[in-house]
Amino acid sequence: MYLGIDIGTSSVKIVLVDDREAPAASAEVPLGPSRPRxxxxxxxxxxxxxxxxxxxxRMRAEHPAVLARTDAIxxxxxxxxxLLLDGADRPVxxxxxxxxxxxxxxxxxxAGRHPELAATAGVRPMPGFTGPLLAWLRGHEPDAVGRARHLxxxxxxxxxxxxxxxxxxPSDAAGTWLFDQGARAWSPALGAACGADPAWLPRIVESTAVSGTLRADLAARWGMRPGLPVAGGGGDTAVGGVGIGAVEPGTGFVSLGxxxxxxxxxxxxxxPADPxxxxxxxxLPDRWCRVAALLNGASPLAAAAxxxxxxxxxxxxxxxxxxFSGPSALLALPYLAGERTPHDDPDARGALLGLTAATTPAEIAQAVMEAVAFSLADGLAALAPARRPAALGFIGGGARSRxxxxxxxxVLDVPLERHAGGARGPAFGAARLARLAATGGDARDVAVPPPIADVVAPEARLADAYAPRLEAFRSLYAALKGEFARPA
Known part of the structure; x- marks a missing residue:
C-alpha cells in the first residue's frame, strides 16, 4: 500500500492505493486561505x-487494517x-x-536588473514566486526576516x-525563482538577487528518493509501521504529471483545480521562448517540463456559485x-487573482459583459466556464505555438464536468483524455512516488498512463461557434488592461 498526500490550496487530499493502484482508502479535508488585503x-x-x-x-478510524499495510508515503x-521558520522550526x-x-x-x-537569470530560473520572475516574495519581506517585514532561519x-x-x-x-524548488533548472540545484546567483540566505535553503532530494522516515509517535497514532520511508515528492503540477503518466517528451495534460x-x-x-x-x-530524474500556468482554474466557478x-x-x-445549447450571450474574464500565462499581470481582474435584467445564474456560470476555456487556449498558444498536441490528459476537480x-x-481543438482516477490528480501521483522510493523501481514501469475512462473530443459546431468568442475575449482583456492597472 502506498499513501499519497497532496497539500492543495482549497483542501488536503489523501489517497491510499494498493500494488495494482486500486484505491483502498481516501480522505479530503477542506482548507481556505485568508486574504487580509x-x-x-x-x-x-x-x-x-x-x-x-x-x-x-479519519482513515485510521474507517480503514485501520489497510492503513496499517502502508509501505511508504x-x-x-x-x-x-x-514559509519562513525560526530556529525552533516555527513559522515567523x-x-x-x-x-x-x-x-x-x-x-x-x-526582471529589469537581472534579465540574464530568467534562463537559469526557467521563467521570468512573477509575483507569488518565493524569490520576489522574499524581496518584498526584506523591504516590508525586516523583523520577520531577521528571525528566519529556514525556508x-x-x-x-x-x-x-x-x-x-x-x-x-527539484520540481517544487523549481517554482521558487531561486533554483537552477538545468543543474537541479539551488542557484547562488538567483538567491543573491532575491536576498535569500543560503543557510535557509533545505537540502535537495529527487522526488523518487527517500527524504526521511515516519516518526515513531505518528506511526503509533495511525497504526503504521515505524520507519516508513517518505519520498521526496514534488510540486503539484509535476506530480500530477506523474499520476497521469505525462513523463515522456511531448505528453501532457490540462489540469483544472x-x-x-x-x-x-x-x-x-x-x-521557453515565451517568458x-x-x-x-x-x-522524475532527468525529466523537465514546460507549463502554461493559470492562476484561475476552477476557482472562478466556485466564486460564481x-x-x-x-x-x-x-x-x-x-x-x-x-x-446548454451553445456559447453564452455573456462574455467573462476569469482573472480573479491576476494572471500569469500569457499576461504576467497581477492587476488583472474578472469582468462580465452583456448583463441584462433577465440574466440568470446559469448564464453567468456558463460565461465563467467559457472564460476559463479561453484562458487555457491562451496558455496553449503560448506553450506550443507551432505544434498542437495530438491529445492531452484532463485532470483535477474540474475534469469531473464533461x-x-x-x-x-x-476551444483548444484538442481531444481531452479523462483517465480512471484522474480527479485524484497529484495525490495519486504522490502515491506513485512513494512506491518508487520504497521499491527503487523503474519509473518507466510506474509512471504510466492509467486506463482511459473516456475521451472528450472537440465538436466542430462548438469550435466554430467559440472561435469568434475567443477573439472577443482577447479583445476584452486588451481593452480593460489599462483600467485594471489604475489605483483604486
Whole structure:
C-alpha cells in the first residue's frame, strides 16, 4: 500500500492505493486561505498539518487494517509561496501563497536588473514566486526576516512534521525563482538577487528518493509501521504529471483545480521562448517540463456559485448543463487573482459583459466556464505555438464536468483524455512516488498512463461557434488592461 498526500490550496487530499493502484482508502479535508488585503493570499501552516492529521485520523478510524499495510508515503503540494521558520522550526508569520500579488514591484525590479537569470530560473520572475516574495519581506517585514532561519514550501512543512527532516525536491524548488533548472540545484546567483540566505535553503532530494522516515509517535497514532520511508515528492503540477503518466517528451495534460495548467513533458531543460511559460524540473530524474500556468482554474466557478447564492458548484453546474445549447450571450474574464500565462499581470481582474435584467445564474456560470476555456487556449498558444498536441490528459476537480471538458476540447481543438482516477490528480501521483522510493523501481514501469475512462473530443459546431468568442475575449482583456492597472 502506498499513501499519497497532496497539500492543495482549497483542501488536503489523501489517497491510499494498493500494488495494482486500486484505491483502498481516501480522505479530503477542506482548507481556505485568508486574504487580509486586496491581492494578498496567506495561510497558517499549522492548518495544513492539522488537515493532514485529521485526514489520517479519519482513515485510521474507517480503514485501520489497510492503513496499517502502508509501505511508504509520498507528498505533493501547492507550489511557490514563502514559509519562513525560526530556529525552533516555527513559522515567523503566515505563509504567503502562490496566488499572492503583493510582490509585483519586486518581480518587475528583478526582471529589469537581472534579465540574464530568467534562463537559469526557467521563467521570468512573477509575483507569488518565493524569490520576489522574499524581496518584498526584506523591504516590508525586516523583523520577520531577521528571525528566519529556514525556508520551506508547503508540502515540505508537512514533511518536517512527519519526519523531522527539512528537505525539498527539484520540481517544487523549481517554482521558487531561486533554483537552477538545468543543474537541479539551488542557484547562488538567483538567491543573491532575491536576498535569500543560503543557510535557509533545505537540502535537495529527487522526488523518487527517500527524504526521511515516519516518526515513531505518528506511526503509533495511525497504526503504521515505524520507519516508513517518505519520498521526496514534488510540486503539484509535476506530480500530477506523474499520476497521469505525462513523463515522456511531448505528453501532457490540462489540469483544472483551484488554478489551471497546460503541461508538456520534456527530457531536457530548454527555457521557453515565451517568458510567461515556465520551464521547470519534472518530478522524475532527468525529466523537465514546460507549463502554461493559470492562476484561475476552477476557482472562478466556485466564486460564481457564491455570487449567485447557489449552495455549491454542483448545483450551479446542473443548471448550466440543463440549458446548454451553445456559447453564452455573456462574455467573462476569469482573472480573479491576476494572471500569469500569457499576461504576467497581477492587476488583472474578472469582468462580465452583456448583463441584462433577465440574466440568470446559469448564464453567468456558463460565461465563467467559457472564460476559463479561453484562458487555457491562451496558455496553449503560448506553450506550443507551432505544434498542437495530438491529445492531452484532463485532470483535477474540474475534469469531473464533461460539459466543461466539451467546452475546453472544442476551444483548444484538442481531444481531452479523462483517465480512471484522474480527479485524484497529484495525490495519486504522490502515491506513485512513494512506491518508487520504497521499491527503487523503474519509473518507466510506474509512471504510466492509467486506463482511459473516456475521451472528450472537440465538436466542430462548438469550435466554430467559440472561435469568434475567443477573439472577443482577447479583445476584452486588451481593452480593460489599462483600467485594471489604475489605483483604486
Amino acid at each position: 486586496p491581492s494578498w493570499s496567506e495561510d497558517d501552516p499549522d492548518r495544513w498539518w492539522d488537515a493532514v492529521a485529521t485526514g489520517l485520523d 509520498g507528498l505533493s503540494g501547492q507550489m511557490h509561496g514563502a 508569520r503566515p505563509a504567503i501563497l502562490w496566488n499572492d500579488g503583493r510582490a509585483a514591484a519586486q518581480a518587475r525590479d528583478l 520551506l514550501l508547503p508540502k515540505d512543512w508537512v514533511r518536517l512534521k512527519l519526519t523531522g527532516e527539512r528537505a525539498t525536491d 483551484t488554478s489551471g495548467q497546460v503541461f508538456l513533458a520534456s527530457d531536457r531543460h530548454a527555457p 510567461t511559460v515556465q520551464g521547470f524540473c519534472h518530478a 457564491r455570487w449567485t447564492g447557489r449552495p455549491d458548484v454542483a448545483t450551479l453546474l446542473a443548471e448550466v448543463e440543463a440549458g 460539459l466543461w471538458g466539451r467546452m475546453i476540447a472544442s
